[in-house]
Amino acid sequence: xxxxxxxxxxxxxxxxxxxxxxxxxxxxxxxxxxxxxxxxxxxxxxxxxxxxxxxxxxxxxxxxxxxxxxxxxxxxxxxxxxxxxxxxxxxxxxxxxxxxxxxxxxxxx
Amino acid sequence: xxxxxxxxxxxxxxxxxxxxxxxxxxxxxxxxxxxxxxxxxxxxxxxxxxxxxxxxxxxxxxxxxxxxxxxxxxxxxxxxxxxxxxxxxxxxxxxxxxxxxxxxxxxxxxxxx
Numbered sequence: 001x002x003x004x005x006x007x008x009x010x011x012x013x014x015x016x017x018x019x020x021x022x023x024x025x026x027x028x029x030x031x032x033x034x035x036x037x038x039x040x041x042x043x044x045x046x047x048x049x050x051x052x053x054x055x056x057x058x059x060x061x062x063x064x065x066x067x068x069x070x071x072x073x074x075x076x077x078x079x080x081x082x083x084x085x086x087x088x089x090x091x092x093x094x095x096x097x098x099x100x101x102x103x104x105x106x107x108x109x
Numbered sequence: 110x111x112x113x114x115x116x117x118x119x120x121x122x123x124x125x126x127x128x129x130x131x132x133x134x135x136x137x138x139x140x141x142x143x144x145x146x147x148x149x150x151x152x153x154x155x156x157x158x159x160x161x162x163x164x165x166x167x168x169x170x171x172x173x174x175x176x177x178x179x180x181x182x183x184x185x186x187x188x189x190x191x192x193x194x195x196x197x198x199x200x201x202x203x204x205x206x207x208x209x210x211x212x213x214x215x216x217x218x219x220x221x222x
Contacts, residue, residue, distance in 0.1 A: 033210060042202055042213040043153065088152065093209060095141060101152040 004029075006089055006100030014108050019076040021103035023089035031091060032065055032072040037102070038085040046074075079107050111137045111207045115214030122193055123222055129189045130217045132203030138183035139205035144176070147200045147216075159186040193221040 005024045013019050023032065031050045035043040047056055049065035049072060056063045060083075062075045076083055084107050089100040112135040122128050132142055140161045145153040157178050158166045165178035177189040190197055198221045204211040 031209070042216045043204075044213070045210045048209055095206070096155070096158065097143075097211060099153050099155075104150065 004089055004091055004098050004100045006103060008103055009101065010104045010106070012106045012108070013079050015081060016078050019079050019083070019105055020073055021087050021089075021105075022071065022073050023100050024071045025091070026070070028069045029072075029091045030069075030093070033090045033092075033097070034063060034072075034074050035088045035090060036085050037088065041085075043088060076105075079105070081107050081109050083107055111135075111205065111212040113139075113203065113205050113212045113214040115203055115217055117217060118215060119218045119220075121220045121222065124194050125192055127189055127191045128193055128219060129187055130201055130203070130219075132186045132188070132205070132214050134184045134205040134207075134212070137205070137207055139186075139207065140183060141206040142180060142186040143204045143206070143211065144178060144186075144188050145202045145204065147202060149200075153202065156188075190219065193219070195221045197221050 007022050031048055033048045034046040036046055037043045047063050052069050053067045054065040060077045064073045086102040086104045088102045090097040092098050114133045114135055116131045120128055142159040144156045146156050147153050155168050156171045159178045159180040161180045161183050167173045180186040200216050200218050202213055202216040204213045
């Protein structure tokens, strides 16, 4: 079945450094969604990308969807301690989402 | 975004007892709700899809008699962990489908002694 691979599993950065997490699939994805889960919290929807090559920005976060719609990335510029958490990609619809394993981000102040 | 509540937020129970977790969509009607399980530092594992007025659809490997799901109204789904054992200890999260995204409840941390 459809799988979404996400790397890296963990990332430790110094505050102010950039951070990127990647999602890849062997099959074409209808969309890609990104969620953030703070430690002890629940996933919170960040964004959805649906178009080939789409790029969206939210302040210091940049989301990309590959031309072939098989990969996606989330890039954070100049990380802050508030960015700490696990970032998940997921693909699907309101009937079922296929989840990546997540990338846990730790930020040293 | 839409608000989904979950109750209780934390429960500790003895082995062999049953635990019921409620998931409510507070400001919208959800024909579909999802139940996930998450172990520490791991991803979300979909357990079942709960459809209002019909039987839940369980993922492979999830025992439907162990994890009873009821979705009696458009705003409430319940998950009952029957005859809980220590290996059932986990973080259980529900979500409600709204448009293309899912709105998550705050989760229930279950500890079975």
